[in-house]
Amino acid sequence: MDMTTFLNTLLSTANPLLPDPVAMRVALPLVWAIVLGSGAFFLASPLARSYRLGLSALVVLWTLVPGSASPAYWLGLAFQTPSLTSAVLCLGWFFRRARPAHVAAVTPAPCSLNGLAAAGMVLGWVLLLDTLAMWPASVYAWGFSAAAVGTVAAVVMLFWAVWGGTRAGRRGYAPWLIWGVLALFVISRLPTGNVWDALIDPWLWVGLQIAWLISAVRRWRAKRWPATIRA
């Protein structure tokens, strides 16, 4: 492959690689099962661990039921398939919270995902405004190019090289999360063949902003009324 062909292939949005239709149909209930199963585990937090696990398993099985009995059949109507990032985050969160206590005690806590969350919020806004044709060029269409995958991988690499690593015994999971999502996307092309759909979905974007808002209010209250005054 000469340099011109390489650059054309890299930058072109005219040779998208879309997921296999069968894989798309399998992924829809599977990804919703991961998201809803984790959600059930979260909502059932007052219950004992075994009950929470049982409830999650039931929700996962219910979601995987073929046809209109599955909640995925109805959620897909409105929201299609969640992003791979949502699936990986939910899966990671679930395994972290569902571990027995003696395993949790010896595993270092992950670093905060604040930087990643901020990047996700910005990306979501860019894509939302792009949907409403606010940009001169289509950002969504660019997500079909190999260059978009390369750019995301390169940005993550640079951030990880400069600011990454283990700090105070806490692992930096964020780069590995995105690289993992990119690797899954490159292999499977799920959920749509567009890298932006793999990285972030509108619900994840809304969730990030709510989480950021709650965190900002907490910080503001802590700053305005320090613990000693509140006490």
Next chain:
Amino acid sequence: MPNSFFSHSVRHRLLSGLLIFAALLGLELGLRPALTPVAQAVWPLHGKMETANALLPMGRGHIPMPADTPAAHASSLLAMPAANPSALLAFWFAGTRESAPDVQIAASRFDRATQQWRAARFVVNRHALGEQLGFYVRRLGNPVAWLDRQGKVHLFVVATGLGGWAAARIVHLRQRNEGPDFEQLSFEVVRVLPLSWLWNTSFLVRTAPLSLADGGMVLPVHFELGIKYPVALHFDAMGDFKGMVRISSRKHVLQPTLVMQSESHWLALMRDQRPDGKVAVAQTLDCGQHWTDFPNLALDNPDSSVAGLAVAPGHLFLAHNSSPHSREMLDLSASSDGQSWGLAQALAHGAGAEYSYPALAWADDSLWVSYTDHRQRIAWQRFSMSPSVR
């Protein structure tokens, strides 16, 4: 120097990161299909047309409806190859009313032997579509058909999600069975076309694709959640999606119809949703890779769909509602340059009537028009231009 920018740990992470980056990009590029050259459009009429003669009416009527379906809308015509027993296939949506739960995609064929439209049958219903997609489909509409290089019919239909037409998606279907037997015609889902990040909502299809010399096509679609803007989708000869390009920067134009001026110079003529709108125009000079807005045509557009077809160089046709505020008049205009249009044929006029959503096709040396008649039936007309075709 632990605080140095290029400390050992930074170098180590940079090297590891570079390896991961290279692996991801290498895999991404390696798995991608080869880039195909940009293809030019092809004229439907391969012969040379010497004069801009008048259209000669050859026939008109209504396409048979499926039983017990009082409503019909949004027809699409597909010219079939010479060896096929059908000259044309017509697709439209039909049911008790527009957006009713029982609306399905109906089809009929114009039989070459008998020169008649044959009985219509339903070819797509939303329940079967939902089963194949794995999620519920609320409503169906706006079928648009295309024939791939293997002779398989592809159908693009609008399937609504949570909400009305503004929450619609475009579903791509492909003929399941082989062969030209219309009675066996059935479709399997290829995919929902990935067109927007916002749950992939609010893209609709309405008008016919423009055929390309490599066997592929360009399918005009539009976005309509709040604002309206047109987009061109590119497909290869097998019907594989090859990307999307925005046609216009305007936020009030929709349902583009693509008309050739030359093999690489195309116009997109569009419906204008504003009051007192005119037919809007954008053009491309590089086979749809880049588009620029153009001044509106002088033709009125009462927020109504138009259908264009260039059958040969200098012979452009546009079916459109010609009164500024209603769909009571449907006309066929002709142009040699895409800018100046004159009346070629009055298609249907009637006080209080609605004649709308036209479709054009070239088949068997004739120009065919279909359109919605009172939202109840699909009417058709056929015009000959053969006396001057060489």
